[in-house]
Amino acid sequence: RVEGDEFVLVADIARVELASVLAQAIIAAMARPLVVAGRELTLGASIGIALFPKDGERGDDLLRCAVSAMHKARAEGGGRSHLYATDMDSRALERLEMEGELRRAIGNGELLLHYQPQLRLRTGRIVGAEALVRWQHPTRGLVPPATFIPLAEDTGLIMPLGAWVLRQACLQNKAWQDAGLARIRVAVNLSARQFESQDMLALVAAALKESGLDPACLELELTESAVMKDAEAFIRTTRQFKARSVSLSIDDFGTGFSSLSYLRRFEFNHLKIDQSFIQDINRDPDNAMIALAVISLAHNLRMSVIAEGVESVAQLAFLRARGCDEMQGDLFSRPLPAAEFAALLGSGRALELPADPALPARTLLLVDDEAGILASLQRLFRREGYTVLAASNGAEALDLLAMHVVQVIISDAHLPVMDGSELLAKVRALYPDTVRMMLSGYTDLQAVTRAVNSGELYQFITKPWNDVKLVEAVRAGFRYHESRRAATHGVIQQFVPDGIQAVP
Ligand code: C2E
């Protein structure tokens, strides 16, 4: 056994072809299920083969060749073997080169940390920073972690790299505190490999001791998949961290597979909703539902929720209105070099919070791609005393809905990209209380029929419209909204909806 799950077999074979035959036989034997304590286990293997003396005359040369051939076998999906070839493709060579460079980089001070602020949504204040590693390569420039973290994990370099990140982040946070800056927590990413094969507890204790940082100001981030890999072992470790007041967060939640029964037993402080769900949270009902379910799940398990990758005011407003606790994302700040982060923290800059929609005015949202129509409808309804919002397409409308409480929406049936009925179907899923009306020309009958049949509409109005009738229809829409609100608040009130107007 060389290390971890890597083994070496030295075999004396008569002919070169037999090396592959032998490797296949080993893989087949490994693939046979084993019964351990009544449970069936299956193992897989990837094999790299180096030949003496063709690939090297010394043990470590042969081993190096075998390892890179093994990486190739693994990269092709595992469960296979590969012979080392001197003309190995350039990617593998580049990988080898990069591995050597990364090894040097760790000792050479080429790694650095950027810090991205994490903000509390209730106050808009910075409460934490996530440390994100960068590699300042002498010729390649600033290399992002996605390029070298997987390599570091494969080669075991993640151990010294991870230890450096942890120590550096603790020292930096302590230095900020000593300089009189606000007391925040710093979050450090750990990969599964680090948790499995290192005494993390000792490493963390050493970093805290050396830096003098309060354990409450350190947070460890683990991805959902890393945590679920060996959940039982993980639960034991998390208890020990908890006992030392270090906080833990579960990263990229929603992208892996979680066992809910384990989730209950973990001692996490934060749960981070993966940015893929945040991206179109106010535009895609499916992602919105997942994010909302995650928020309520986390709260019930006494974890607070951080939304990752928040880029727009609409996303922020949507998340805030639904009880998300914290956010991190380019909307407030990209990850920054330490000095810039310190300046930001020192400036006291806070997140601009959208106006609190506690006491909403009577707000009407108009959606039409024809500017002329939009303008005349706006004039008409402003005279009626409504707060009037206008959008020229579905995406804009969904952003406005995230930022305002809208009681009635009127959408044109014919819109570019997302047509009126698609928009109203999304509105129905995301904001079931908003009363939906559609404006349509005679040519859009199909879209209207679809919308009416699927229950997406309160009423539709034909174009060209009659001002008096339209105003009356909208008033009825607001009354309908009010009556439904009253109904959910326990006030008994009878209301007969005006019914769907027939198409002439
Ligand atoms: P992560 O932990 O999920 O980090 C969040 C990533 O999202 C960061 O990418 C960050 O720059 C990016 N991000 C933040 N806000 C936004 C936004 O508004 N829009 C978009 N599009 N992206 C945003 P980064 O720095 O490239 O890091 C990528 C991943 O590399 C991290 O994902 C983490 O898994 C890993 N990583 C970074 N540093 C370390 C480390 O020190 N150790 C380990 N093991 N992994 C690390």
Ligand code: MG
């Ligand atoms: Mg992270």
Ligand code: MG
């Ligand atoms: Mg993440």
